[in-house]
Amino acid sequence: MDRGTGSQRKGDTQGRRGESTDDPGLDQLLVRAADGDEEAFAGLYEALVDTVMGLACRVVRDKAQAEEVTQDVMVEVWRTAKQFQPARGAARNWVLTLAHRRAVDRVRSVAAGRARELRAAVREQERSFDTVAEEVEVREEQRVVFRCLTELARELRLPLVLAYYEGLTYAEVAEALSTPPGTIKSRMRQGLKRLYDCMEAGS
């Protein structure tokens, strides 16, 4: 069965708001992959590989390494597919959460002397955010995310992007922003909640 990327299912607007990207077809593919169905896994791969690779590129900043991470993630998806529980969240979220963890593990493992780079990371995130936010050729989902990030106050946005895209721990974020660690944890929680509410309202 070749169902491509499942875009034909995007017309399902009766799904709850904010879950328009939760493709039930992908959940089914992952459940079948968990039963050892390699064809279903190939369908899942095709639907998600560009997003996994995009995330890996953003975090590890090196195409060859990002591809290694992507390969590693996809094989891990296969290996641990039986642990996926559809009731606990969509397949896409499950795969991207795993991908983010692997990408962060990769940058942390090579991050000797990171402290020196913290301030550079702050500048880089400010700059790349400004650049990306201006791009017009983005998917609707991306547009919503960027708009919601823009609407976040800088003090809430920076901890999110430094942790998520740079792979910094909350303590490193605290150091980079000269802010107490407890405050950073609190802002991460608050920032994600605002982002969630905004994405729900806008999608």
Place this chain on the structure above:
Amino acid sequence: MNLTDDPHLDVGAYVLHALPAAEEAAFENHLASCLPCRLEAEQLSKAAVGLGAAETSAPSADLRRRVLDQIATVRQVPPDAFASRSRRRRQGV
């Protein structure tokens, strides 16, 4: 009075994978016994996934074949929650 002593406070950092390994393990223990925390973590992780899906990039064309070749040799683990994580942790990663 230390804010960092409130385990609920860690949920955002946890979802962003921004807790060091020891604190992450402690928070996962807390999650196991805190339903509201699990629900909040699931909700916040949707926002994090939004950040993760912000860009796409096509890998080289032969990655698909490499992955499909590789999975043919990889055995799937049983549906044991957190099994792969705790295994990773025991290895000290």
